[in-house]
Amino acid sequence: MKVVKLEDVLGTEHDVDGGNWVSRRLIMKKDQMGYSVNDTIIKAGTETHIWYKNHLESVYCIEGEGEVVTLSDNKVWPITKDTLYALDEHDEHLLRAKTDMRMICVFNPPLSGKEVHDENGVYPVDED
Structure with a gap:
């Protein structure tokens, strides 16, 4: 058990x-859960x-307001x-964040905990 x-x-x-964001990594690759x-x-x-x-990502907003624009269709x-x-x-x-937004983010494959976006908005496969 991990708490x-x-x-x-x-x-x-x-x-x-990360400049526009601050990410607190709670569960990481080293925890061997298969996600972060x-x-x-x-x-x-x-x-x-x-x-x-x-990576695939699910994001649950627990505070704040903003929007996501998917670039393939500008929705x-x-x-x-x-x-x-x-x-x-x-x-x-x-x-786009209208207010501060607090998000719980789940990644697969898991992040090692040190990643930041590159110039294309991408996390590398593994930072270990």
Whole structure:
């Protein structure tokens, strides 16, 4: 059994600042669960280009308001508290935060805990 408290992650190497966001890595590859879990804050007023070519992601918004724009069709998806979206087709998208947004993010394959987006909005396959 593993129990992780957010307070134990804050200020460590697993409290990753990506500029437009801060991601606290709670469950990582080393935990051997087959997925990873992040508690991420998307900063108000930001727009982030993301394209997870190597990962699938489900995102559950627990605070805040914003939108996702899927770039393949320019569809705008409003995201508010208690909304989940799943990037089940490696969807290239823009994430726009109207307010600070707190998101619980689940990745497969799991993140090692150090990743940040590259110039194309991609996380590498493995940062170990």
